[in-house]
Amino acid sequence: MYGLGLFKGLGITMKNLVSPSRQFNIVQYPNRRASPFDLAKLDNQNPVSFIATHPLKTFRSLLGLETITDRMPQHPNFRGEEFVWYDSRCTGCASCAKYCPLGIIEIVTGTSGVNQQEGQSYDIEVFDIDIGRCMFCGLCVEACPYDALHMGSGFEEGKYRRSDLIINVDQLKSAEKKPSTWFRPQLTNRGHDPIKGSTADWEEVGRHEKPSLEDQNEKWAKR
Amino acid sequence: MTPTPALFISFKSLQENFVTLIELIGFGESFGWLATLLAGISISFLIINVMVMATAFYTWFERRMIARFQVRRGPNRNGPFGMLQPFADVLKLIMKEDTIPDEADKPVFTLAPIALLAPTLMIMIVIPFGTFVNEEAYLSNLNIGILFIVGVTSVNSIAIFMAGWGSRNKYAILGSMRGAAMLISYEIPMALGITSVLILSGSLAMTEIVRSQSVWFILVMPMGFFVFMAAATAEMSRTPFDQIEAESELGSGYNTEYSGIKFAVLFLAEFMAPIVTAAVVTTLFLGGSHGFDFLPGGIWFALKMFIVIFGLLWLRSTWPRLRIDQIMGFAWKTLFGLGLFNIFLVAVEFTLADQFGEVVRTKGPEGGITATSLTTEYMLIMAAVNWIITIAVILIMANVVGRKKYTRPEPTPSPLANMGLGEN
Numbered sequence: 075m076y077g078l079g080l081f082k083g084l085g086i087t088m089k090n091l092v093s094p095s096r097q098f099n100i101v102q103y104p105n106r107r108a109s110p111f112d113l114a115k116l117d118n119q120n121p122v123s124f125i126a127t128h129p130l131k132t133f134r135s136l137l138g139l140e141t142i143t144d145r146m147p148q149h150p151n152f153r154g155e156e157f158v159w160y161d162s163r164c165t166g167c168a169s170c171a172k173y174c175p176l177g178i179i180e181i182v183t184g185t186s187g188v189n190q191q192e193g194q195s196y197d198i199e200v201f202d203i204d205i206g207r208c209m210f211c212g213l214c215v216e217a218c219p220y221d222a223l224h225m226g227s228g229f230e231e232g233k234y235r236r237s238d239l240i241i242n243v244d245q246l247k248s249a250e251k252k253p254s255t256w257f258r259p260q261l262t263n264r265g266h267d268p269i270k271g272s273t274a275d276w277e278e279v280g281r282h283e284k285p286s287l288e289d290q291n292e293k294w295a296k297r
Numbered sequence: 298m299t300p301t302p303a304l305f306i307s308f309k310s311l312q313e314n315f316v317t318l319i320e321l322i323g324f325g326e327s328f329g330w331l332a333t334l335l336a337g338i339s340i341s342f343l344i345i346n347v348m349v350m351a352t353a354f355y356t357w358f359e360r361r362m363i364a365r366f367q368v369r370r371g372p373n374r375n376g377p378f379g380m381l382q383p384f385a386d387v388l389k390l391i392m393k394e395d396t397i398p399d400e401a402d403k404p405v406f407t408l409a410p411i412a413l414l415a416p417t418l419m420i421m422i423v424i425p426f427g428t429f430v431n432e433e434a435y436l437s438n439l440n441i442g443i444l445f446i447v448g449v450t451s452v453n454s455i456a457i458f459m460a461g462w463g464s465r466n467k468y469a470i471l472g473s474m475r476g477a478a479m480l481i482s483y484e485i486p487m488a489l490g491i492t493s494v495l496i497l498s499g500s501l502a503m504t505e506i507v508r509s510q511s512v513w514f515i516l517v518m519p520m521g522f523f524v525f526m527a528a529a530t531a532e533m534s535r536t537p538f539d540q541i542e543a544e545s546e547l548g549s550g551y552n553t554e555y556s557g558i559k560f561a562v563l564f565l566a567e568f569m570a571p572i573v574t575a576a577v578v579t580t581l582f583l584g585g586s587h588g589f590d591f592l593p594g595g596i597w598f599a600l601k602m603f604i605v606i607f608g609l610l611w612l613r614s615t616w617p618r619l620r621i622d623q624i625m626g627f628a629w630k631t632l633f634g635l636g637l638f639n640i641f642l643v644a645v646e647f648t649l650a651d652q653f654g655e656v657v658r659t660k661g662p663e664g665g666i667t668a669t670s671l672t673t674e675y676m677l678i679m680a681a682v683n684w685i686i687t688i689a690v691i692l693i694m695a696n697v698v699g700r701k702k703y704t705r706p707e708p709t710p711s712p713l714a715n716m717g718l719g720e721n
Contacts, residue, residue: 080616084611087611087615090365091365102373
């Protein structure tokens, strides 16, 4: 019948209002008010003993002054900001810079020479990524032949100036190594999950197994 | 006469108090006008402030409820449950720069918010809030109460047009053109809905309308209630009838160019409209301050207002915006017909009641008839008949108006569709 859909819609909205289960799916992103029960859960105490031991905190939380962070859990494949870059794996081939559709990666190499175990490599003098213009397509990560560049897993990287958004080589070196598993199935296979906080060293992130000593002797030393 | 409690405030009692006060101070009887003025000013001050505060909390309530209806959280940061949010909003708006566009018509632009707010507040003069003992209004028991309301609300369309015209902005003028067309169209069904009430009550005074409702008029004539509510929702230009400020098409309609305190006043008027409309609907159809004895009449009035406001919120949070031609079609094809049919129905039933001698006529002090009312039994019979007729008519109407056989046109093939693949 004509016009019945109007009432169907009214029924749905009323269900939203009445049924409390629909309200529990809401994530109040940066933080939310914490009830004494939430605080007790955080402290791994039962609520009664928490209220007895922390009367001030309980009072503050009843006034709505205590907050706890509340955010959606991210997938480990999340392409976050702050790239993860391994100095020891990078040869300075600048594949990432060539494949970047926006041309926002700038690499300058020098020949001062640090010999790595797998042959000659250049010194990276400049590695600037302009995050402000990056669209996180991940082509640079796909292009990297040595698995030196990975997407990061973090977000909330807001800055006050555009110039602060350019990541330089020192920041890349000193950043926390929590690579996203995006386009890196080997990380997933090894059980790496950046969201749970696991970090990965440069030796663990390659797509190839490191040859064993015997293998090396077989293939390389005897040749 | 029932004794008046201490809380009872009326214009008359305040005026008497001021007269005695003035005499105490030492002025003579020639200062009676001063007492009238003081009483009027103090009651107006009270009502305006109460209304503004009510509107502030109403905005909070509306945002919160609509959020819940749509599985969101409303404002929840400022104060307990976000209840201080309206104050934060107003503070922000007051501190913002109050800009006037260079090419704006400045007097019109400046006057428009006031012209929108004043009629909305003026309606509160005649609403019989059923203070604590009877159906008296706070300020004045005008004997043309409902006519006053109809007259005053039609100023709204002028104010909206002033706002759109004054700001010299194409979106604003488009919004206000739509507003003028829509508001004027919906005045007619609204007046038709009111007329059917007037046939039964026999008086234009709001207090008499309340007194004649021994059975609430929503039960006696649901069709009139439907017509009036639809028209009133359109009159305050809320979803599904918010073509005036269709955000997705017009920026925000007539208030595009407004900022600062002017914008605050515009929105104050806009959010006050549901409260005022709820008060009018309560008076006309929900029996005003009638209720059971364990609560005073004023509380019953507020409860009924709350229910009406809740219903309006429910509709607003659910239904999408109609197109402008659908809105105008709804006014002229559906509501106009329903309103006329409702008047016809009620008039026939009233005539029959007159034949059976079921009409009670109240004589005024000068011998003229001031109000009529039907006996309760007859009203209940009327209610039963009218509910059946209403449901039947609305179903028929929905099927007649709604049944449009749209034939899907034959899809025209793209000229590029078979390029290079032809049979020849």
